[in-house]
Amino acid sequence: MNLVEHAAKTHVLGPAGIAVPVSRLCRTPEQAALACAAIGPCVVKAQVPTGKRGKAGGIRAADTPQQAAEAATAILAMTIDGHAVSELLVEQRCEILRELYAAVVTDFAERRPLLLFSTEGGVDIEEISSGTPGKIRRHPLDVDHGISRPDAQRLVAGLGLGDAEGEVIDILVKLVDAYAATDAELVEINPLALLGDGRVVALDCKFTLDDAAAFRQPSLAALRAPEIMTALERRGADAGLKFIQFEGNVGVLANGAGLTMTTMDVIRHFGGRPANFLEIGGEAYTKAEAALDLVLSNPGVRSLVVNFCGAFARTEVMAGGVVKALQRLRPSVPVFFSIHGTGEDEAVKLVREELGLEPFDLMEDAVKAAIEAAA
């Protein structure tokens, strides 16, 4: 889950002791004008959890309250990368001498955190990364320890940071500690700016919380930016189900992400169009009833494939939920089952006796029948 800039600066960088410019969070052009009157020359920034806001015009400079109000009016009318703008950060404009880049990110391939630093900060860091990767320095971290000052010093050595070097080293040490303290998956400062008055401040911050750690970071989790989802997807998320809605007409209910993706692949392979992704693997296998309700609420669905291959997920428990839901909802769309694995005898019996349906032996046959019925 992602935080917007303002939340990340206030709740991640602030507690870590990393300096940010003076700012105010605003929701109206009037508030933006008042903020500018108090702060002076400023930038008005859309608070949306996407990196594309600068290029989309979601960040504008203003010298006067009048200009700040105009910028606010324009930005509040925008939708950037799917996110409607409802909040603005009015932030003091700084005299920037140099733009640096600093981030701590979970390096999944190496199974450890990684500190990244570059003197080529700013919007084009991705191009730097692919074009001249040598300009980004990397320091793998030990998860149980932070980074020592000498190690941080080595990372920035020879980069010509001058008088600011000590301050930058401080910030890197604090950033690594902040990553650890907040269960971050990513905490990124871009740019980290060297200012004319000698200060080093974070002008922007991106923060992603490790979803699995939300239970022990409740205050950060509560601040998460709303994800873009359809009303049905929202219903799924509220029920603890990972549901993604597509334009297709063949509904999918399967257990486990691997089997669910495969069911979608097979539907596509035989010329059909899957209507959703819905993962009821892991502990969610007991939620089959709620899951089916969701799949059938998708208005595009013309037929349904129920594909269970039970390992951990017990097929008789899932089938029980599906049978209950079908008896309650009495859908007009035809349902095609394929059931194997843990609990399959009992599950097949349930479907036969309660629904009068015969599960297909092969998943592909169930898929083909569902595609035909949806056409």
Place this chain on the structure above:
Amino acid sequence: MIILRREHRVLVQGITGKQGSFWTEKMLSCGTRIVAGVNPKRAGELHAGVPVFASAEQAMAEAPFDIAVMFIPPPMAKDAALDAIRAGAKLLVVLTEHIPARDVMAIHAAAGRAGTRILGPNTAGLVTPGEGFVGIMPGHNSNIFRPGSVGVISRSGSLGTLVSLILTRAGLGQSAFLGIGGDPMIGTTTLDALRALDRDPRTSAVVLVGEIGGNMEEQAADYAAGMTKPVVAFIAGRASPPGRKMGHAGAIVTGAGGGYLSKRQALEAAGVAVVDTPSQLPDALRIRLAAQPGRAFAETFARTLAKS
């Protein structure tokens, strides 16, 4: 040690819980040699006929084990894993899904120092048909798993079950099923599993079941190119839309790769047959096996075993 053998001694952490109890019974009925369980509050008791200890360390002292398997919820998973690692488990099977990434990294770091191999997190475990299983697979179901000579590697438990079922239906039994886990940071990678099956004398061909995301399949491709045993693969996720990530650091770290085409191209360039649907796996395997002089017997061998 990645391939489960009959003689391996197994510890079940969380043996008295609902899932721990259910799967302990299934593993025992399949021949798995479970020598001890852990529950700090039930030490000294017998559960399902297995002695229960307060910790993995105590269990190791009184009932030595080779493999530890965890039925432990995410908030307690790190402590349980560190206990098993301190005890000296050779292999730790982490079934738990949704362990905080920070804890996962700490588990991997500690395991690396102690020389414990980690399987998972979020793995469905290991099956060696005819010998036993460890984890949450239907290893006891002979419609799905039969002894044979095909090694199966899968990130997903449910898809791995489907693939094993398809192979068994086609008369192709399995030498080993290696569930490596669906998490982004797993201890035993596709490459590790492929190496183990390449070295295993009972394995004559490998089915690799991958998924979009990460670059494990790409890494394994280089190794597969040098193997004499045939490898066929199915990669799930061709019809799935790519996910969205925030910030630039992810792209800086992993670069390109991870998508369906990247994986398929890397594997095909390495001579691996990549099929479009799981049911095409048996035919692809047969073609590869038949093309191997001196190895065609393996298929017949597998069939004979499967029927016996």
